[in-house]
Amino acid sequence: xxxxxxxxxxxxxxxxxxxxxxxxxxxxxxxxxxxxxxxxxxxxxxxxxxxxxxxxxxxxxxxxxxxxxxxxxxxxxxxxxxxxxxxxxxxxxxxxxxxxxxxxxxxxxxxxxxx
Amino acid sequence: xxxxxxxxxxxxxxxxxxxxxxxxxxxxxxxxxxxxxxxxxxxxxxxxxxxxxxxxxxxxxxxxxxxxxxxxxxxxxxxxxxxxxxxxxxxxxxxxxxxxxxxxxxxxxxxxx
Numbered sequence: 075x076x077x078x079x080x081x082x083x084x085x086x087x088x089x090x091x092x093x094x095x096x097x098x099x100x101x102x103x104x105x106x107x108x109x110x111x112x113x114x115x116x117x118x119x120x121x122x123x124x125x126x127x128x129x130x131x132x133x134x135x136x137x138x139x140x141x142x143x144x145x146x147x148x149x150x151x152x153x154x155x156x157x158x159x160x161x162x163x164x165x166x167x168x169x170x171x172x173x174x175x176x177x178x179x180x181x182x183x184x185x186x187x188x189x
Numbered sequence: 190x191x192x193x194x195x196x197x198x199x200x201x202x203x204x205x206x207x208x209x210x211x212x213x214x215x216x217x218x219x220x221x222x223x224x225x226x227x228x229x230x231x232x233x234x235x236x237x238x239x240x241x242x243x244x245x246x247x248x249x250x251x252x253x254x255x256x257x258x259x260x261x262x263x264x265x266x267x268x269x270x271x272x273x274x275x276x277x278x279x280x281x282x283x284x285x286x287x288x289x290x291x292x293x294x295x296x297x298x299x300x301x302x
Contacts, residue, residue, distance in 0.1 A: 080232075107289070116193075117290075175221070176282060178235065178280070178290055180225070180233035180234075182232035183230075183232045
């Protein structure tokens with residue numbers, strides 16, 4: 075384990091379902107991120123949270139809804155997804171403060187399949 | 190547009206060989222550069238982090254260099270082993286991007302026993 079834990083590891087959902095992905099970090103970092111990794115494409119940044127506040131929404135469709143109740147937990151709520159949303163969803167955290175090294179730590183990801 | 194490019198996309202070498210993976214980026218104004226390893230279907234494992242003020246970092250058989258002026262980084266793997274087989278990703282935090290990472294497409298490495 076890297077210190078960033080994601081659950082579930084695998085998820086299969088229908089297009090009318092509602093589900094949530096969870097990410098938890100025990101590193102004392104203040105910034106958390108959601109990335110999407112599709113086959114044959116570079117990782118795409120989706121959302122950024124810094125001290126629980128969303129600082130970046132990278133033109134993500136509204137069927138993806140993030141939630142950050144505190145600096146240690148990050149959720150991604152999913153509803154009415156499309157098959158092309160099937161991907162590996164990765165959570166990361168970093169210490170984004172002056173004097174920090176800003177290195178990212180990633181979780182193991184959630185493999186999402188939309189049927 | 191700030192971009193990160195990795196060459197080659199795939200590489201196959203016999204065990205024991207020394208090898209170099211390349212990463213190039215379009216803007217020399219960066220906070221840092223980070224190399225990751227990803228095994229199939231898994232998350233990313235951080236290998237080395239180089240700050241913009243540094244020229245290289247070393248960890249065991251791995252050595253990463255950074256040349257900001259030319260927009261290049263290399264990851265050198267010494268005495269490669271089959272267990273090194275994975276996809277290696279280069280990611281750059283560009284200045285002005287609030288320290289968000291921009292990823293390359295990765296180099297898929299296979300080390301043959």
